[in-house]
Amino acid sequence: MCGIAGIFANRPEREVDSQVLVNMAAIMHHRGPDNYGYCNPKDVGMGMSHARLSIIDLNESRGRQPFFLHGGQIIFAHNGEFYDYQRLRGELTALGEHFETKSDSEIVPHLYMRLGMEETLKHLRGEFAFGLFDELQDTLYLVRDRFGIKPLYWTQTDNHIVFGSEVKTVLAHPEVNAVIDSHGLFHQLIQVMVPGRTAFKGVHQVEPGHMLKITRKDGRFNIETTKYWDMDFPTPQQRQRLDDEYYIEGVRKHLLEAVQLRLNADVPVGCYLSGGIDSCAILGLASAASQDPIRAFTISFDSDEYDEASIATEMARATGAEQDILKLNADLLYDNFSRTIWHTERTIYNTLAVAKLMMSQHVRHVDYKVVLTGEGSDELFAGYPAFRKDMFLHGMEGLDAEQAAEWQRTLSESNKLFQGAMLPKDEYVSEKINDKVGFTPSCLQPWLGCSDLARQLLNPEIRDELKDYEPGAAIADRLDERYLKDRHPLDKAQYVWIKTMLEGQILTWGGDRVDMANSMEARPAFLDHHLAEFAATIPPQLRIRGSKEKYVLREAMKGLLPTVLYERQKFAFMAPPAHTDLKKWNKLKSLFKRHASADKLKEAGLIDADFVQTLMERQESPDTPAADKVQIDAVLNHVLGVMLLHHHFVDQDISQLAHDRAQELGWVV
Known part of the structure; x- marks a missing residue:
């Protein structure tokens, strides 16, 4: 897990400045404090740099990136982890490939030379963002993992494509100026972002599951964007309805495999542990797969209504984990707010992001670099209260009045603390989203519902500039209709969340950016794409059964979870407002x-x-x-x-x- 940066000039003879490359790595030293490297061969017009956090192959001389391979044809830099890479290395070695390191990263250039990029991506499993330059093809590839766990930003100047793991990395290039974008500003104020965009004018993200292929000719760049993966829920005609045990056993099998793969490291691996079944399931499986007790890290808030530490402690005791509780109070959270924004590079609606930054700091202070986390479970198994609301409103047939009343009561009572944030305060309808999805998913309504407040907050000149702007329409334009057409309403709601809030919030200011702020790698096992593809096949009525969310996951983990956790409804994890x-x-x-x-x-x-x-x-x-x-x-x-x-x-x-x-x-x- 590291930070990468690169500069691609519009002409091969345009020299890439070595010190600028190194500066770009230095500004994200927090992502990779163990070593750095750079590569910018003469008369190629291409350079990359890398700040390294050593987790696999701790030998600093062998593991240093960027890789400069195949007689100098390939320059490659990678941020993230590839799992099951030992098997791929073995297969490639049998075909005559020679590896210079023990690093998981080196499999990509070898696969690329044999298979090409599109076929290579099918073999990659994990969380990753990388740049690969092929001198013979005069082509730069920028690739991001399927869910967007690892970040990758880029921009185009008059003479260069500049890319890096963080916005500040891109801004470290002298030709790139930081200007707050008017549309980006609007979305910062309402929390939900347009996929691929940032707060800064001209600075873009490679979208999850996408690849940029950038070629140059006569001083011009040609940029092709290709989607290589998406969350594909089957249509009713495609969906098979097998017995419950098939899905329960399938979830158990795939999740265990995902956890086992993510325990692979040359440094100790711990777990984040809250009071939800997601992190508890990860800890339970990790403990079962490990010969030694797992270190479990828990955040405790100084508010009984929001604190889950006591429930987490019950799980830690059940698994024999070594629990480490970080107690946080109000003063500490806002004392670290400014530092958190420096790392998130976007606004945050709740100080949970600050709490997670402080937790990652604590994890590093006790000499851990890697933790397994529970992110992604709610997305795959319909855990959020907004999904239950959409299931009730759009996906439940044949409910009588008594059942409907019970649904509404359960939903409102168990989530009243989050109305106005995780659940909409008032109904908000976007016509463009309705046209694309069939309804406006409840997960977007709280944030789109802030639009009137956001408009009043804008400087009058910007307000006038955006007078005809509808944020829902901008989001709808980025949703792929092929993955929404003919799907069940619950599938649609989950898909929209995955394309917006998962990448733009949970994996950004709730994940990579506040973890890597303290050089700590988080591994979300639920977002293993093999598990995700299986989860998509689970019938909606098994993801939410009656008023119980994540039914299949609960049943799959029933033997691992204490009764209080097995029976507990979803409680959104956030810091006290x-x-x-x-x-x-x-x-x-x-x-x-x-x-x-x-x-x-x-x-x-x-x-x-x-x-x-x-x-x-x-x-x-x-x-x-x-x-x-x-x-x-x-x-x-x-x-x-x-x-x-x-x-x-x-x-x-x-x-x-x-x-x-x-x-x-x-x-x-």
Whole structure:
């Protein structure tokens, strides 16, 4: 797990600056503090750099990237992990391939030379983002894993394609300027992003399951985008309905295999553990597969309503795990808010991102580099309350009045803390999403429902620029109708979440960015694509049975889970909002005074200072309904995040900051 960077010039004779490549690696030193490398052969117009976190093949001289292979034809740099790579290495070795390292990364260039890129991607299993340059073809490939677990950003300047693992890596190139994009700003304020876009003008993401093929001719770039994988739920005609035990056993088998593969490392591997069945299932399987007790890391909040530590402790005891509990309070969360935005490079609606950054810091302090996590389970097995709501509204046939009332009661009672965030406060309908999906999924409604607040928050000039902009339409345009047509409503709801909130939130500010901020690799076993492809075949009525979400997963893990966990309904994991704690609220106001005062807001020209004051007053009013306060809390966090993005990336010269960082590290060429 590392950080990668690269520069592809529009002409081979245009030299790529060695120090700029190294600076790009230095600005993301947190992703790879163990070593660095760069490669920019003469008269090729291509260079890559790499900051290394050693997990597989700890020998620093052998494991250093970028790889420069096949007589110099291939330059390759990779961030992530490939699982089952030993088998592939064995098969390639039998065919006469010679490997220079024991690294999992080296399998890609060897596969590519034999099979080509499209066929190579079918063999890759894991979380990854990489760049591969083929000099003979004069082609650069940029590839991102199927779910977007690992990040990969890119931009085009007058003379170069610049790419890297983080936005700041791209901004470290002298030709790239940080400018907050108006549309990106709007989406920062409402939480949900348009797939492939960022907060910064001209800076894009390689979308999950996609490959960019970039060639050059006569000083021009040709960029082809290819989708090589997507979450493909079968249509009713394609779906087979087998007995329950087939699906239960299939989930158990595939998940165990995914966990076993992710325990492979040359360093100790721990687990994140909350009070949900997802992380508990991972810990249970990891403990069963390991000869030694697993170290389990748990976050504890100073609010009984939001804290799950006691339930996590019951699971830790049941498995014999060594539990390590990090207790967090309100002061600590907002004290680390600014640092979190530097790493997430997007706004956050809740300080859970801060809590996870602090947890990854703690994990590294006790000398762990790798943890297994439970992300992806809710996406595959329909765990979120929004999915239950959509199943009830659009996917349940034959419910009588009594059953319908019980559904509504159960949903509202068990998730009342999250109305306005995880569940919509009011119904929001996007006509364009309705046209594409058939309905507006409940998972998007809380965020699209913030659109009116977001418009009022915009600087008047930007508000006028976006007067006809409909965020739902922009999202709908990025959804692939081929994977929505004729699907069950629950399939559609899960697909939309996977394409928006999973990649844009859970795997970004809830995953890679706050984990790698402290040089720690998280491995989400549920997002193994073999498991995901099997999960897609599970009938909707087995993903949600009655009012019980994740039914198949519960049954598959029944023997591992204590009764309280097996029977527990989904409880969304988030930190207590600021308005629930006076000390936390005062911390938030203090940060606004420092970074988002009326003067600073006017100077930046992004946010309307008067409406920010209006929201502050609403939040402090005892007459404001609880669900409104949850929504306003999220929006205020986004406003603060926008101003911190401006502070970190627009007010500062990132290329100079990267150069200074390289000097401090002694990375001078």
